[in-house]
Amino acid sequence: MAFDKQLLDILACPLCKGKVELYDNGEQQELICLFDRLAFPIKENIPVMLESEARNLTLDEAEQVKRA
Numbered sequence: 001m002a003f004d005k006q007l008l009d010i011l012a013c014p015l016c017k018g019k020v021e022l023y024d025n026g027e028q029q030e031l032i033c034l035f036d037r038l039a040f041p042i043k044e045n046i047p048v049m050l051e052s053e054a055r056n057l058t059l060d061e062a063e064q065v066k067r068a
Contacts, residue, residue, distance in 0.1 A: 004045075021065065
């Protein structure tokens with residue numbers, strides 16, 4: 001079972017309440033908040049929307065997500 005993309009319509013960044021985008025680099029999927037430059041992991045097809053579990057994106061990574 002893969003991540004349900006319909007969840008993108010209702011999920012929001014827990015910090016800024018903004019839109020998150022699905023990013024799939026082939027190895028893992030993450031939900032990205034470009035405003036806060038955070039990547040929230042998806043573990044076993046379940047998004048983990050906790051600030052403590054998110055990783056900070058570098059400027060280069062954020063630009064790469066924008067282009068994808």
